[in-house]
Amino acid sequence: MLNSKIKDEIDHWIHKFPEGKQRSAILSSLHAVQHHNGGYLTTELMNDVADYLDIPKIQVFEVATFYSMFQTKPVGQHEIAVCTNISCMLRGSDNILQHIEKRLNIKAGQSTIDGKIFLKNEEECLAACTGAPMMMLDHHYIENLDIKTVDQILNDLEKNND
Amino acid sequence: MTDLNQVIFSNINGQDPWSIQAYLSSGGYQTWKSILTDQINKHSPEKIIDAVSKSGLRGRGGAGFPTGKKWSFMPETSQQKYIVCNSDESEPGTCHDRDILKYNPHALIEGMAIAGFATGATVGYNYVRGEFMIECFPRIEQALHEAYELGLLGTNILDSGINFNLHNFLGAGAYICGEETALLESLEGKQGKPRFKPPFPANFGLYGKPTTVNNTQTLASIPKIIQNGPEWFSSFGTEKSPGTIIFSVSGHVNKPGNYELPLGISFGELLDYAGGMENDKSLKAVIPGGSSTKILPGEIIQNCTMDYESLQKAGSALGTGAVIVIAEGSCMVELLKRISRFYFAENCGQCTPCREGTGWLYRILDRITQGNGKINDLELLVDVANRIEGNTICAFGDASAWPVQSFIEHFFDEFEYMIKNKGKSIAA
Numbered sequence: 001m002l003n004s005k006i007k008d009e010i011d012h013w014i015h016k017f018p019e020g021k022q023r024s025a026i027l028s029s030l031h032a033v034q035h036h037n038g039g040y041l042t043t044e045l046m047n048d049v050a051d052y053l054d055i056p057k058i059q060v061f062e063v064a065t066f067y068s069m070f071q072t073k074p075v076g077q078h079e080i081a082v083c084t085n086i087s088c089m090l091r092g093s094d095n096i097l098q099h100i101e102k103r104l105n106i107k108a109g110q111s112t113i114d115g116k117i118f119l120k121n122e123e124e125c126l127a128a129c130t131g132a133p134m135m136m137l138d139h140h141y142i143e144n145l146d147i148k149t150v151d152q153i154l155n156d157l158e159k160n161n162d
Numbered sequence: 163m164t165d166l167n168q169v170i171f172s173n174i175n176g177q178d179p180w181s182i183q184a185y186l187s188s189g190g191y192q193t194w195k196s197i198l199t200d201q202i203n204k205h206s207p208e209k210i211i212d213a214v215s216k217s218g219l220r221g222r223g224g225a226g227f228p229t230g231k232k233w234s235f236m237p238e239t240s241q242q243k244y245i246v247c248n249s250d251e252s253e254p255g256t257c258h259d260r261d262i263l264k265y266n267p268h269a270l271i272e273g274m275a276i277a278g279f280a281t282g283a284t285v286g287y288n289y290v291r292g293e294f295m296i297e298c299f300p301r302i303e304q305a306l307h308e309a310y311e312l313g314l315l316g317t318n319i320l321d322s323g324i325n326f327n328l329h330n331f332l333g334a335g336a337y338i339c340g341e342e343t344a345l346l347e348s349l350e351g352k353q354g355k356p357r358f359k360p361p362f363p364a365n366f367g368l369y370g371k372p373t374t375v376n377n378t379q380t381l382a383s384i385p386k387i388i389q390n391g392p393e394w395f396s397s398f399g400t401e402k403s404p405g406t407i408i409f410s411v412s413g414h415v416n417k418p419g420n421y422e423l424p425l426g427i428s429f430g431e432l433l434d435y436a437g438g439m440e441n442d443k444s445l446k447a448v449i450p451g452g453s454s455t456k457i458l459p460g461e462i463i464q465n466c467t468m469d470y471e472s473l474q475k476a477g478s479a480l481g482t483g484a485v486i487v488i489a490e491g492s493c494m495v496e497l498l499k500r501i502s503r504f505y506f507a508e509n510c511g512q513c514t515p516c517r518e519g520t521g522w523l524y525r526i527l528d529r530i531t532q533g534n535g536k537i538n539d540l541e542l543l544v545d546v547a548n549r550i551e552g553n554t555i556c557a558f559g560d561a562s563a564w565p566v567q568s569f570i571e572h573f574f575d576e577f578e579y580m581i582k583n584k585g586k587s588i589a590a
Contacts, residue, residue: 016329023351027334066353067334069292085254087412123507125254129412130419139296
């Protein structure tokens with residue numbers, strides 16, 4: 001069941017669209033639900049969204065599986081996405097990603113065993129090309145990365161027990 | 163040197179330029195207020211569209227379609243009409259819309275209101291890419307809230323009888339949604355799969371209603387164009403490429419950045435703005451308009467001016483103005499493989515040539531870099547690319563083919579060397 005906070009958030013989005021066009025609120029509803037579920041979606045949650053929006057379940061599933069920001073399997077609590085597209089690649093993003101993979105002992109697309117960090121397999125350019133190399137940590141942009149900065153970020157994440 | 167920031171970023175030097183106070187004190191919303199007070203004579207929709215056409219403004223999202231012309235396609239009808247802003251910025255190398263959303267959100271809001279009035283759209287949606295949810299989205303939401311608070315949006319705005327309601331929308335990570343009809347599908351809550359055209363959005367757009375989709379930078383240019391006049395705007399740039407554009411310069415330069423400059427400046431001057439080549443390396447090649455445009459070797463782009471005509475004549479395109487600078491020593495095979503991996507990962511799966519072809523392109527390039535390339539692989543790559551180009555519903559297919567065709571055309575030796583030397587790069 002969706003809690004009232006999530007329902008309020010979904011209602012806020014539904015009101016942006018014409019009467020009967022609540023399907024337009026699927027993406028935002030899934031963002032809200034995923035956020036409150038620790039970063040991933042479950043079949044049950046997707047069904048709840050479909051029921052709340054009063055639309056067929058398949059319409060929610062097909063959106064959840066099409067867009068790269070939705071995770072349909074459990075993932076780590078904090079999401080790191082290193083941009084490795086062309087502008088970042090030219091400025092050393094592959095070394096950054098390799099360093100993170102080595103330090104966390106996982107490959108892109110996997111989460112750490114303690115469930116703390118999800119290293120997203122990011123294929124898109126994240127539109128911060130003039131600050132390359134860059135990554136997102138829980139959707140916060142961190143630009144002009146070097147190994148030292150990355151280590152600092154990972155140290156802070158590991159220390160932080162929330 | 164040519165002055166920076168003369169149109170879109172002309173007001174972002176003070177404190178908190180994103181606030182409505184800063185925007186108002188730099189003359190912001192004057193155009194919109196002037197329309198609200200004199201919508202019949204001075205600022206009829208026809209006159210606004212005429213001014214935008216005369217200014218020569220072309221869509222800055224990559225295709226370069228004349229904006230005034232696009233607006234004129236909107237039919238006279240009593241149906242609901244929509245104006246949609248494409249802030250789904252994701253063309254590799256491009257990051258100027260992000261700065262507009264962050265630093266000048268009110269210019270976009272005012273531009274959308276003007277566009278809505280000119281095209282008869284009383285509702286607007288600003289489609290912001292999902293990854294901007296923490297950084298840009300709260301700021302454009304705050305700006306929208308401020309504009310409503312001052313009564314600049316809504317119903318019967320400032321007793322003018324004009325209605326315009328604007329909403330921000332958040333995507334969820336899909337490059338293809340930057341294609342305007344895929345964006346509309348996504349806005350309707352569906353998978354972002356481009357629609358077959360015609361009908362074009364002006365006739366069958368959002369929810370099947372007449373819709374104009376413009377890019378963020380295009381719309382953010384509008385208030386100043388109407389305020390200062392089309393002649394003022396076209397006094398920047400060249401005769402055929404008027405106005406300014408924000409170049410996102412990335413890659414091997416000393417000062418990567420967004421530089422708003424008149425179209426038609428020389429490549430050399432743009433490179434000077436970006437601080438010249440990193441570590442004084444020599445220039446090998448440039449992708450001048452985002453990864454979907456064709457790569458140009460250094461010796462060709464050095465003689466180009468940065469405008470629609472010159473880059474087209476050189477065999478590429480201005481695209482989004484995302485100038486990706488590549489220094490000597492870079493492996494062109496690895497770069498192309500990365501670009502092809504992106505198109506393989508991001509294709510929507512709808513058209514067979516693109517869905518299957520992008521996989522072929524990536525796998526062939528992968529086996530070349532693994533040392534398993536065959537000598538006829540280069541012919542095969544170009545053949546596959548040629549079979550995608552022109553055979554798909556949207557321009558994504560072309561965008562996946564052009565890098566392959568142009569990298570192999572200009573750097574054939576590097577690809578051949580790697581195949582003959584079992585994966586060893588000539589650049590290494």
